[in-house]
Amino acid sequence: xxxxxxxxxxxxxxxxxxxxxCEALRSGWITTGPxxxxxxxxxxxxxxxxxxxxxxxxxDAIARYSQxxxxxxxxxxxxELNLRILGVREGDEVIVPAYTYTASASAAIHCGATVKxxxxxxxxxxTTHAPEMDYEKLENAxxxxxxTVVIVDLGGIVADYDRVFEIVERKKSLFKPLDDHRDxxxxxxxxxxxxxxxxxxxxxxxHSLGASRVVNHTGKGKTDAPERRYCGTIAxxxxxxxxxxxxxxxxxxxxSTWCLPKSVYDNGVTDSTIYKMYQLLSLHGQNxxxxxxxxxxxxxxxxxxxxxxxxxxxIMAAIGxxxxxxxxxxxxxxxxxxxxxxxxxxxxxxxxxxxxxDYMDSSNHLYLIRVPGATEETRNExxxxxxxxxxxTNVHYKPLPMMTAYKEGSGGIGNYPxxxxxxxNLITLPLHTLLSxxxxxxxxxxxxHVIKEMNxx
Numbered sequence: 001x002x003x004x005x006x007x008x009x010x011x012x013x014x015x016x017x018x019x020x021x022c023e024a025l026r027s028g029w030i031t032t033g034p035x036x037x038x039x040x041x042x043x044x045x046x047x048x049x050x051x052x053x054x055x056x057x058x059x060d061a062i063a064r065y066s067q068x069x070x071x072x073x074x075x076x077x078x079x080e081l082n083l084r085i086l087g088v089r090e091g092d093e094v095i096v097p098a099y100t101y102t103a104s105a106s107a108a109i110h111c112g113a114t115v116k117x118x119x120x121x122x123x124x125x126x127t128t129h130a131p132e133m134d135y136e137k138l139e140n141a142x143x144x145x146x147x148t149v150v151i152v153d154l155g156g157i158v159a160d161y162d163r164v165f166e167i168v169e170r171k172k173s174l175f176k177p178l179d180d181h182r183d184x185x186x187x188x189x190x191x192x193x194x195x196x197x198x199x200x201x202x203x204x205x206x207h208s209l210g211a212s213r214v215v216n217h218t219g220k221g222k223t224d225a226p227e228r229r230y231c232g233t234i235a236x237x238x239x240x241x242x243x244x245x246x247x248x249x250x251x252x253x254x255x256s257t258w259c260l261p262k263s264v265y266d267n268g269v270t271d272s273t274i275y276k277m278y279q280l281l282s283l284h285g286q287n288x289x290x291x292x293x294x295x296x297x298x299x300x301x302x303x304x305x306x307x308x309x310x311x312x313x314x315i316m317a318a319i320g321x322x323x324x325x326x327x328x329x330x331x332x333x334x335x336x337x338x339x340x341x342x343x344x345x346x347x348x349x350x351x352x353x354x355x356x357x358d359y360m361d362s363s364n365h366l367y368l369i370r371v372p373g374a375t376e377e378t379r380n381e382x383x384x385x386x387x388x389x390x391x392x393t394n395v396h397y398k399p400l401p402m403m404t405a406y407k408e409g410s411g412g413i414g415n416y417p418x419x420x421x422x423x424x425n426l427i428t429l430p431l432h433t434l435l436s437x438x439x440x441x442x443x444x445x446x447x448x449h450v451i452k453e454m455n456x457x
Contacts, residue, residue, distance in 0.1 A: 004442045008392035009245040012330060012433045013319070020318040027314075032283075033291050035317040036071050042324055043255060044068035047232035050212070052324050067275035068257060069232075071317060072282055075206045075241030075254035077310035079107035081281050082237040082256055083148060085274060086200050087178040087189020088113050092147040095138060098399045098416040099131040099423070100152045104204045105400055108148070115409065116141050117401060119416040128354045129370075130157040131422050135167060142171045147178075147193070148200045153208035153231060154396070155353055156247075156363035161234050164201050165217040172198040185305060188269065188277055195264030196236065203235035209248050210331060211363040219259035231363075232257045242316075247330060247365050248323050250316040280304050282311045333433045334364035337440050341367050341429060344444040348457045366396055367431040371456055374425035378454070383427060385450045391443055394428040 024035055041056035044065035056065055072078050088094060090112035096105045098117040105115045118138050120131045131154055138149065149168065151159045177193035180186040193200070201219065205211075208231045215229050216222060219236040232238045242253035258274060283289055285305035293299055323330075338355060345352040351370040355362035371379065379395075386393050399419040401410035413420050430443060451457050 001442055001445055003390050004439060006391045006430050006435070006439055006443055007432075008394055008428075008430045009432050010434055011244045011249050011251075012326075013249075014322070014326065016322040016325065017319045020322045021315055024314050024318040029291075029314045031313050032289050032311045033314040035314040035321060036312050037066070037291075039250075039312075039317040039320045039324070040069045040071050040255070041065040042321065043071070044257070046210070046324065046327075047230050047257060050210070050230055052327055067271050070256045070275060070278040070282070071250075071312035071320075072254050072256065072278075073310045073312055073316075074252055075204075075239050075243065076103040076107060077282065077308070078239035078241075078254040078256040079103055079150075079202075079204060080110050081278055081308075081310070082202055082239055082258075083107055083111045083113070084185065084281060085188065085192070085258075085277055086148060086202070086237065087180070087186065087193055088147050089178075091145065093143060093145040095141050095146060095149040096400075097131075097133040097150070097152055098401050098410070098419040099397065100150075100154065100204065100400065101206070101397055102400060102403070102405070103206070104150050104152055105406065108150070113147070114145075115406075116146075117406075117410045117416065119418045120422060122418045122421070123351075124422060125157075125160075127357055128157050128360070129351055129368075130154055130159075130353055131419070132159050134418065135160070135163045138164070139167045139171065142167070142174060142199060144174045144176055146171075146174070146199050148202050150202050150204055151235065152204040152206075153211060154366070155355075155368055156207045156211050156365035157353060157355060158208060158211050158213035158231060158234075158360050158362070159203075161201065161203075161213070161218070162216050168199040168201060175199055183305065185277060185281075188273060191267045191269050192260070192264055195261065195267040195269060197263065200237065201235045203231065203238040205231045205235075205238050206241035206243075206254075207246070207365040208363045209240050209246075210327065212361045214359040219261060221261045233259050236260060242320060247334065247363055248320070248327055250312065250320040250323070253312055253316045253320065281307045282309070283307075284309055330433050331364055334431060337431055337435055338364060338367060340440050340444060341369075341431075344447065345369055348448065348451055350451075350457065364431070367429045368396060369427050369429060370422070371425045371427065371451070374456060376424040378456070379425050379427060382450055382454065382456075385453070386427075386446060389446045389450070391446045392430060395423070395426055396428045397423070399423055
């Protein structure tokens with residue numbers, strides 16, 4: 001085949017997004033404004049229903065979906081604010097899988113907490129092959145200082161949240177809720193922790209907008225029967241990423257949402273209170289944003305706390321609104337590409353993620369393969385040969401205990417043998433909606449050629 005240049009993960013931006021950006025620029029609202037608020041409502045509707053065509057301009061929809069999702073400038077900000085809302089602070093422990101991106105752990109460190117890494121299951125989940133946390137090791141890692149466990153839906157594959165909720169329920173006798181009411185943020189965290197009465201389950205859904213799983217337990221409690229729930233309606237708190245390489249993008253950007261039991265609301269917490277605290281934390285602690293201050297006579301504001309600056313802009317939200325319109329078709333195209341990759345990998349005897357089961361639908365974000373018998377050096381040689389042929393690939397991820405920032409605190413990768421074993425022969429193939437059928441064919445033919453040339457299969 002004639003040599004082609006295949007990018008790894010370029011954003012899929014159409015004329016619809018470009019036109020909406022232009023309209024936002026012409027409107028005069030380029031910071032947080034009406035488009036951001038509309039995107040929040042529409043995302044809340046999508047996360048609950050899986051539908052992108054719900055009219056969120058009606059009073060009924062506004063009442064149902066407003067103040068349920070908070071759009072921010074990154075998933076990292078969303079992850080950190082989730083922990084701050086929960087009252088995580090110095091002296092607390094946050095459990096994180098060793099196999100993830102830095103934001104899953106750095107958010108806890110920003111809050112002053114100690115990160116405890118847990119190894120993954122040997123060769124990943126038995127069915128999906130995703131690098132899920134070893135749940136027995138998770139249970140053993142929980143102590144009286146543990147406030148949160150971070151669960152990562154890597155590649156868009158939804159983790160086993162039922163197992164996680166069962167574990168934190170079993171360990172609830174160890175849990176010591178925060179009891180600090182000196183300011184509004186501390187008071188909110190204390191009320192949420194007391195209402196939960198257990199370690200909080202926080203989802204890193206940076207990859208999994210639109211993914212779903214049949215569950216028996218959510219942040220709200222046990223369900224009456226097994227029920228399919230979308231990411232964002234399972235864990236206590238959830239963070240999404242809308243970075244340029246994600247399925248759904250706002251260039252940069254992210255969002256937070258929550259799913260809490262009645263016991264939290266019985267303890268004096270409301271969705272409005274939670275939403276307002278996110279607004280305060282993301283805009284310098286200022287109790288009015290530009291939209292609120294634009295009303296007649298409403299210029300004056302207060303600074304509630306010396307907090308952060310991580311709000312989403314209407315320019316970013318403009319991209320997101322039109323991306324959401326297109327999202328079901330974008331996911332469908334990714335599924336078509338994965339079907340070709342699945343067939344090729346199965347023929348070659350290469351392990352790959354299984355994105356669909358009878359209990360789980362992925363968001364089709366990453367296509368991870370593991371070449372049998374390959375060492376880290378061999379894997380890197382495959383990546384180089386693919387690149388020389390014009391196909392850009394990647395690795396998701398180098399385990400955090402291998403990184404300079406985390407080596408000392410984690411004790412090094414030797415403590416996480418399953419994570420290293422999973423990583424050393426892993427390659428991520430390009431998976432995006434700008435790939436033509438011919439591009440996909442070129443990727444698989446190049447992979448076949450390189451694998452056979454190196455006598456690996």
